[in-house]
Amino acid sequence: MPKPVKGARFGGSPAHERLIMANLATALFQHGRVRTTEAKAKRLRPVAERLITKAKKGDIHNRRQVLKVVRDKSVVHHLFTEIAPTFAERPGGYTRITKLGPRKGDNAPMALIELVTEPMRQVTTRATSTAESAKAETKRDAKAEEAAKAETEQDAKVETEQDSAEAAESTEGKADESAGDEKAEEKKDES
Incomplete structure (x- = not known):
């Protein structure tokens, strides 16, 4: 009852x-x-x-x-x-x-x-479309993250190459200066 x-x-x-x-x-x-x-x-x-x-x-x-x-x-x-x-x-x-x-x-x-x-409304269609859109959004986010990661790695490589080039130039310059200093010392010793 x-x-x-x-x-x-x-x-x-x-x-x-x-x-x-x-x-x-x-x-x-x-x-x-x-x-x-x-x-x-x-x-x-x-x-x-x-x-x-x-x-x-x-x-x-x-x-x-x-x-x-x-x-x-x-x-x-x-x-x-x-x-x-x-x-x-x-x-x-x-x-x-x-x-x-x-x-x-x-x-x-x-x-x-x-x-x-x-x-x-078809509940299953709506749920499926929501799930599909969530998967697509996740894939988009993953691609965006991969692109950002690749860009960051590429920037890091460029910076590393620039740093190594600058280091090489500076070591060459230092080597030239030290060679010039050695020659100057030899001249002083001779005189």
């Missing part, structure tokens, strides 16, 4: 609350959206989704169960023939609650509950 909801019920009695939910569900299926308070929208969502799930099955038993809640036969027909086939591929989440501003008279938080009309 479901656990009763704590706190005050909508309308005061359980029967009145069931009628409120039935009327809200009927209006939701008839118009596609209902503007109501946040509390009522949150309580309506599981009721409406359960009814849509029954309508997706489409047999007479489920039609009779939906008729217990939604008493208008034209709305039930609309639910079974038009609304349920649009949700055939969707495993759940048939409704959306959007919070609106507070109501002007009593400042009650308002919400809009509506049927989701967008087609379902």
Whole structure:
């Protein structure tokens, strides 16, 4: 048995609350959206989704169960023939609650509950594309790192070659100077 909801019920009695939910569900299926308070929208969502799930099955038993809640036969027909086939591929989440501003008279938080009309995105495709884009990004990063590493190594080689060339020039210059110094010393010794 479901656990009763704590706190005050909508309308005061359980029967009145069931009628409120039935009327809200009927209006939701008839118009596609209902503007109501946040509390009522949150309580309506599981009721409406359960009814849509029954309508997706489409047999007479489920039609009779939906008729217990939604008493208008034209709305039930609309639910079974038009609304349920649009949700055939969707495993759940048939409704959306959007919070609106507070109501002007009593400042009650308002919400809009509506049927989701967008087609379902393929989760596997999206996950695959995300994984592929992550792999591509990783490859790009690796290539960029390799290019930066190669550039750094090339700069280091150029600097090393320049340093060795400068060192060679300086040693040649020193050797020339030392040879010149030795000749000068020899001349001094001779004289």
